[in-house]
Amino acid sequence: MSPKQALAFVKKHGVVLQAARGPIPSLAEAVAGERIRGSWWGHPKGQEIFFAAEAIGESPDVLVCKLVEGKVTYVHRRLWPALVKLASSFPRAQLAKVWSEHTASGAHRARRVAFPAWVPAGVAREAQRLSLAEAQSLLSPLLAKHPRSWASASPGSGDARAGPMPRRSLTLRRAVQVLRKHQGPPEPPPTTDPFELILWENVAYMAAPARRREAFELLKSSIGASPQAILSARRQALERVTSRGILKATFAAKLRECARVALDDFGGDLGAVIRLPLDRAKRALRSFPGIGEPGAEKILLFAGRQALLAPDSNALRVLVRLGLVREGSSYSRTYAAARALAGGFSTNLRLMREAHQLLQRHGQSLCKRAALRCTECPLARECAHARRESRRSARE
Numbered sequence: 081m082s083p084k085q086a087l088a089f090v091k092k093h094g095v096v097l098q099a100a101r102g103p104i105p106s107l108a109e110a111v112a113g114e115r116i117r118g119s120w121w122g123h124p125k126g127q128e129i130f131f132a133a134e135a136i137g138e139s140p141d142v143l144v145c146k147l148v149e150g151k152v153t154y155v156h157r158r159l160w161p162a163l164v165k166l167a168s169s170f171p172r173a174q175l176a177k178v179w180s181e182h183t184a185s186g187a188h189r190a191r192r193v194a195f196p197a198w199v200p201a202g203v204a205r206e207a208q209r210l211s212l213a214e215a216q217s218l219l220s221p222l223l224a225k226h227p228r229s230w231a232s233a234s235p236g237s238g239d240a241r242a243g244p245m246p247r248r249s250l251t252l253r254r255a256v257q258v259l260r261k262h263q264g265p266p267e268p269p270p271t272t273d274p275f276e277l278i279l280w281e282n283v284a285y286m287a288a289p290a291r292r293r294e295a296f297e298l299l300k301s302s303i304g305a306s307p308q309a310i311l312s313a314r315r316q317a318l319e320r321v322t323s324r325g326i327l328k329a330t331f332a333a334k335l336r337e338c339a340r341v342a343l344d345d346f347g348g349d350l351g352a353v354i355r356l357p358l359d360r361a362k363r364a365l366r367s368f369p370g371i372g373e374p375g376a377e378k379i380l381l382f383a384g385r386q387a388l389l390a391p392d393s394n395a396l397r398v399l400v401r402l403g404l405v406r407e408g409s410s411y412s413r414t415y416a417a418a419r420a421l422a423g424g425f426s427t428n429l430r431l432m433r434e435a436h437q438l439l440q441r442h443g444q445s446l447c448k449r450a451a452l453r454c455t456e457c458p459l460a461r462e463c464a465h466a467r468r469e470s471r472r473s474a475r476e
């Protein structure tokens with residue numbers, strides 16, 4: 081493992097032990113590729129482990145501390161706001177930044193900066209903006225394996241506002257588990273091809289999922305889903321497809337425009353587009369009609385390129401009501417908060433797709449914009465909105 085790969089390993093897992101065996105991954109064993117008996121210094125890959133540990137220790141993006149069971153632990157910067165938010169869950173000494181220095185005589189001298197002196201101002205501000213639920217979700221892999229830390233989570237935070245309903249700590253992981261059990265496994269979109277996923281977004285505006293599927297199947301069977309086939313199709317044939325939703329003429333024209341953009345700007349092949357770095361891929365996908373940032377992220381998710389939650393407006397509403405995401409002053413801020421939450425959830429594409437679909441469906445079926453059906457909701461006992469409503473009705 082090169083030093084660069086070692087840093088990527090810490091970034092991926094968020095919290096990693098240097099060499100000790102514990103409830104989270106160990107860098108030394110990852111480099112060794114096997115369980116290490118005794119000191120890693122004596123392992124055939126001891127030098128490689130040393131260089132990896134040196135690179136991590138010098139990285140400004142990694143906190144070296146003794147967070148897990150007093151053993152040398154690496155915490156990636158992406159989790160610092162959550163760590164700061166949940167600081168009272170851990171012994172303060174374990175949050176100090178530690179390193180060792182060589183003295184003139186060649187001996188090692190242990191050095192430390194106490195918590196929170198090492199916390200950058202920007203991270204402290206981010207921590208303030210995070211809800212306790214978001215922080216818990218980001219650190220859930222660690223907290224799940226440290227029930228004592230979990231149990232001591234900050235009692236003074238907003239999360240302690242228990243109402244008449246019994247209180248449980250909800251995380252995105254748990255919400256997804258509950259919804260999976262309640263709804264069953266979701267049916268994925270009918271394609272993983274990026275251009276077809278763009279068509280899927282435009283094929284039946286405001287249609288129910290079954291009508292959208294019907295429209296897409298009709299498009300494929302009667303016209304074809306290549307840019308060339310769509311551009312040579314007659315307007316009436318396209319409108320027969322888009323009539324499964326509303327504004328059939330507008331969306332028939334949009335299908336044509338999608339085909340034109342695909343051919344003129346990308347040579348008819350979006351395979352290379354989705355392999356671009358994330359920002360560039362999203363910018364390219366957003367040049368298609370009907371594709372905003374959530375749509376672009378959704379295409380990258382279902383094309384198998386990026387494990388992004390990409391919540392649509394239904395899913396975002398569910399996350400806010402559950403108390404997992406704080407509603408921002410704009411849609412894009414709320415969306416960004418959901419992205420931060422998802423960053424700590426999983427890097428697994430299958431899980432992320434499932435979470436995307438389960439949350440969306442929950443927002444379409446029970447957790448609707450109006451006419452909520454909380455009494456049928458499997459998450460009601462853990463939902464912030466339902467607890468607030470319960471307290472309000474107890475007061476009236």
Ligand code: SF4
Nearest residue numbers: 447454457460463466
């Ligand atoms: S309890 Fe109500 S508000 Fe909360 S997630 Fe369920 S349906 Fe939505």
